[in-house]
Amino acid sequence: MRRRPNKGFQRVLEAPRSGGCFTSPNAERLAKKPVAVRLPISVDATVRRIAEERGISVGDWIREVISAHLKDNNEPAQ
Template sequence: MKGNRTGKGHFQVKGSEPLAKKPVMARLPVSIDTTVRELAGDELSNWIREAIAEKLEREQHGIFRMNNSSEKMPQQDMSA
């Protein structure tokens, strides 16, 4: 996925929906940050977008599969 500069310092990715105005940010452990930057090279933002999209797809597929099976997923304690 290659992007084009819009002239305002932002990238517009061809063939995808518009990007959110507010970015998502997260600090990563040093080892993960180093590996991601090495793998992504000059396409860091696109690489991260694709990684998040793949995770969402897997999660949604898993939820769909669980909703259509007789098995129930164990409940996690989210109070901690």
């Protein structure tokens, strides 16, 4: 049986890091604790499609959207 390449592991190997920690696309360090959100199936499908069309991960797209929303609503970063 032939093993398929592990795409998730490959993404982790290629992910940007700073000081051993994962970083966001703008080189800011990411929080230590991940946030898990269950999305409705239709929303999940749309998010995955948009991220794939842009050539980025779902996590990167979600971080971009949240950051843009906070900026648009003048929410200060802490």
